[in-house]
Amino acid sequence: MTKKVWVIIFSIVVITGGFLFYKGMGEKDPVTATAAEMKVKEKEKEIIRDVELNPNTNIHRGVKVDKVWSFSFDRPLKKETVTSDIISVTDEEENGVPVAVELLKGGKTLEIKPPEGNYKEGTHYKIYVTEDLSYENGKKIDGPYTLQFITERKESEEAKLNKEIVFVKENQIEKVNEDGSLELDKSVKKNLSTGDIVILHTREYPDGKAIKITTVKSKIGSYIVTVEEPHFAELFEELDIYKTYEITGSEFTLNEDLQGVSVEEVASIPSDTLIASSNSPSKNGEFKLPQVKVESTNGLLFTFKDFPVGKKKSKALLTGSIHVKNPQVETDVKIGLKGIKKMSLVSKSET
Structure with missing residues (x-):
């Protein structure tokens, strides 16, 4: 991988590690976590898509924006049931997408063509077919059908860290208290304040651990701070x-x-x-x-x-x-x- 990619991955590791530095130092049993185990607090209102997918969900990634979906059936479908009320496509905002649907090969192939101008890049779409789709003999399909897909977008590897992040060296960490609070040398920042994001670099965690300051008490030459795990997005401008x-x-x-x-x-x-x-x-x-x-x-x-x-x-x-x-x-x-x-x-x- 390129150096840029490692920087990006390092950033993700820093975020998901977050709060774990002082927890591991201040408690007997270190806390561990991975990106897959990270859960976002319910109180936060940012839109998060595709973080966790039900393993039973039928989803396709990297789909071409001009994709034509072609579904085969063992028996011919009834043309009168191939309507926009029964077969629909929606985008990630649940807006309807005007696609063209038609039957081919004697009614045994259902084809869904992209909208005029194609699908949008990097967008999550859902195809939904109700149980009212029927065969020529009048029998309905086995049940409703859903297919989700995400269109491809241009390859990208761009990362811009939050300019306000404070980087702290190991020699600037004066003490880790039993209650999890930290004592930091005032050389870390002139006016350290609540809400600041800090990345701690130590021998144990050379790639750093990210924390968010929740309270600050100023002493002569040092700060005593309590911290929490920062939100994933708080470390990035982009x-x-x-x-x-x-x-x-x-x-x-x-x-x-x-x-x-x-x-x-x-x-x-x-x-x-x-x-x-x-x-x-x-x-x-x-x-x-x-x-x-x-x-x-x-x-x-x-x-x-x-x-x-x-x-x-x-x-x-x-x-x-x-x-x-x-x-x-x-x-x-x-x-x-x-x-x-x-x-x-x-x-x-x-x-």
Whole structure:
């Protein structure tokens, strides 16, 4: 990855770590967290989309703005039920999108064309079909159908940190009190105040931990402050990342004391195969989408030899290998001064 990308990722790590520095220093049991575990407080009103998706949600990312959706059915549909009341497309603001819908191939293919001028870039859309869609024999479809998709946008790796952030070095942290408050040297800022965002750099946390000042008590030469975890967006003037990153062996460093496991990169020439795949739980052959499946052995090979698994009393030794094919992280993050507009980190791989 480029240096710029590491800066961006560092920033995200700083945010999600946040409050954990002083918690880990002031309490017996350090608090740990990841980006996936981060929850936004209910009281905050910023619009956050695509942070958590139901695993059963049928969603497609990186869709072309001129995408034509084509759904196959095992039996011909009734033309009179193919209407805008029964088949609709809405955008992320729940506004209706004027699409064209028609039947093809003897009524067995339902095609939804994009609106005039195409879909907007980087926008979340939903296709909804009610249970009133019927077959020529009068029988209705198995139930309502929903498909969500997000259109692609131009690749981006831009990050602008909040100019008001205060960076604190380890030698400026005079004390971490048992109640979690910190004592900071006054050299950190002339007039440190409530609401200031601070990033603490220490040997234990070289990439920094972000905190937000909640109270300040001024002493001669130092401040005593209480802190809380800052909101994700408070560290940025702008964060805009839209890119897919491939995970390679260089991203993995095994602990020196970890025995019986190794990782290496493997590669081969991929081949594309067009297959028909149903993405609906229906048993009636409804809403089948043609998909392109990539057959490849590119990726990472984890090899295990007498690798201990489980607790002492029920420990087993694992021997074998796991091939993780095409490991990737699809990143779509957009943050502005008004808060989080979009945050999606999706890992993809095959085993």
